[in-house]
Amino acid sequence: MQFEDFAQAQSVVLWSVFALAFIMGAVVNKTNFCTMGAVSDMVNIGDNGRFRAWLLAIVVAMIGVVILESAGVASVDKTLPPYRGSNFAWLEYIIGGIMFGVGMTYGSGCGNKTLVRIGGGNIKSILVFAIIALMAYFMLNPFPGTDKTIYSELFYGWTSPTSISLAGKQDLGSLVANNIGGNLATLRMVLGLTLAALLLWYILKSKEFRTSFDNVLGGLVVGLAVLGAWYFTGGFVFIDADGELLSWTDYASAENWDMLEDDPDARPKDVGVQSFTFINPIGQTLRLALHGFENVYVTFGVMAVAGVILGSLAWSLISRSFRIEWFVDFKDFLNHTIGAVLMGIGGVLALGCTVGQGISGTSTLALGSFIAFGSIVLGSAMTMKIQYYKLVYEEEATFMKSFLSALVDFKLLPSGLRKLEAI
Numbered sequence: 001m002q003f004e005d006f007a008q009a010q011s012v013v014l015w016s017v018f019a020l021a022f023i024m025g026a027v028v029n030k031t032n033f034c035t036m037g038a039v040s041d042m043v044n045i046g047d048n049g050r051f052r053a054w055l056l057a058i059v060v061a062m063i064g065v066v067i068l069e070s071a072g073v074a075s076v077d078k079t080l081p082p083y084r085g086s087n088f089a090w091l092e093y094i095i096g097g098i099m100f101g102v103g104m105t106y107g108s109g110c111g112n113k114t115l116v117r118i119g120g121g122n123i124k125s126i127l128v129f130a131i132i133a134l135m136a137y138f139m140l141n142p143f144p145g146t147d148k149t150i151y152s153e154l155f156y157g158w159t160s161p162t163s164i165s166l167a168g169k170q171d172l173g174s175l176v177a178n179n180i181g182g183n184l185a186t187l188r189m190v191l192g193l194t195l196a197a198l199l200l201w202y203i204l205k206s207k208e209f210r211t212s213f214d215n216v217l218g219g220l221v222v223g224l225a226v227l228g229a230w231y232f233t234g235g236f237v238f239i240d241a242d243g244e245l246l247s248w249t250d251y252a253s254a255e256n257w258d259m260l261e262d263d264p265d266a267r268p269k270d271v272g273v274q275s276f277t278f279i280n281p282i283g284q285t286l287r288l289a290l291h292g293f294e295n296v297y298v299t300f301g302v303m304a305v306a307g308v309i310l311g312s313l314a315w316s317l318i319s320r321s322f323r324i325e326w327f328v329d330f331k332d333f334l335n336h337t338i339g340a341v342l343m344g345i346g347g348v349l350a351l352g353c354t355v356g357q358g359i360s361g362t363s364t365l366a367l368g369s370f371i372a373f374g375s376i377v378l379g380s381a382m383t384m385k386i387q388y389y390k391l392v393y394e395e396e397a398t399f400m401k402s403f404l405s406a407l408v409d410f411k412l413l414p415s416g417l418r419k420l421e422a423i
Contacts, residue, residue, distance in 0.1 A: 021307025026315040033218030035354035053219035060223025061363035066192040074234030080272035083366040096350025097372040101379020107339025111278030119312025135344025136283030229275040277356025279347025
């Protein structure tokens with residue numbers, strides 16, 4: 001789609017993203033698509049249905065990215081955040097992912113689920129939202145009157161030195177091409193389709209999953225929404241700049257933004273090829289409020305956050321499932337507060353959440369995204385196991401005994417180190 005000026009193009013992109021997010025919010029609410037719930041089902045009752053729905057979303061987005069790049073419609077080489085970036089911050093992916101996994105367990109759901117629950121009337125999730133916003137904002141922005149952020153004070157000094165500067169990008173295709181050679185575009189296509197085929201085989205071999213309308217619908221819609229966002233920000237909108245067609249992203253770069261020299265603050269924020277992620281965007285909503293709701297701070301992320309909440313609200317009203325929910329007791333309040341802090345910090349540190357790294361990131365075949373994805377699952381699963389051991393064995397189940405026994409359950413330690421009888 002071609003436009004004469006940036007403002008019209010910006011409006012189309014943002015409202016397109018809002019529409020995708022609105023549909024996602026409604027469908028996630030309707031189908032109970034929940035990544036924390038998926039891990040809980042696996043750990044507690046051995047049900048992989050919702051985890052397969054999560055994997056289906058990954059497959060749909062992954063195949064879609066292969067098609068977009070192979071056809072030359074869009075590229076996800078340079079994205080916000082930089083999934084394929086050459087800075088391989090492996091330790092931050094792991095620590096951030098584990099923090100996020102623990103946090104979403106204590107906070108009753110990930111960032112996306114928090115937005116969906118707000119739309120469904122859950123007031124607890126409003127507190128979670130507010131704390132995530134604070135943590136995510138100050139992970140990237142300095143505290144008032146200083147040049148210090150949460151990241152610079154708590155992480156940079158010891159995590160940054162462990163990062164590996166790669167010769168090329170960190171997606172699987174680039175890693176193979178740089179080490180053994182081969183055509184990059186072909187390798188990305190082959191690796192992407194092969195991995196997607198293997199995942200699809202695992203997903204569809206379950207008859208129970210194939211016959212679950214909600215799980216199939218949830219996975220398909222979330223995957224298509226992620227793919228749609230890649231398309232809208234990477235290959236849908238072009239602007240006529242003195243006879244040259246520039247993409248939405250290229251036009252907003254410094255050399256093409258006419259007002260930049262006169263007023264740097266007038267340049268729209270966070271314009272780039274991107275797809276859905278929810279922790280940093282929740283922080284962006286706080287930034288929008290702090291800047292008096294100026295239009296330049298209305299970003300892809302802000303529209304995504306609003307769309308999911310309103311889509312969930314719409315489904316709650318249509319289905320008459322809207323229910324006000326408050327904290328059961330102080331412990332419930334404390335758990336949600338701790339969970340929100342961990343999600344806000346961990347989600348930024350890991351460059352994304354269950355949707356951001358777990359679906360959008362993995363669709364680019366970025367190695368860091370797979371590491372973050374696994375770390376989120378591990379952090380959440382370990383937390384659930386520890387909580388369960390402490391519930392069953394009460395005072396006998398110290399944290400360390402529960403922790404070691406959980407590691408044995410997940411085959412990460414030899415059985416001789418088990419401290420509590422398996423449950």
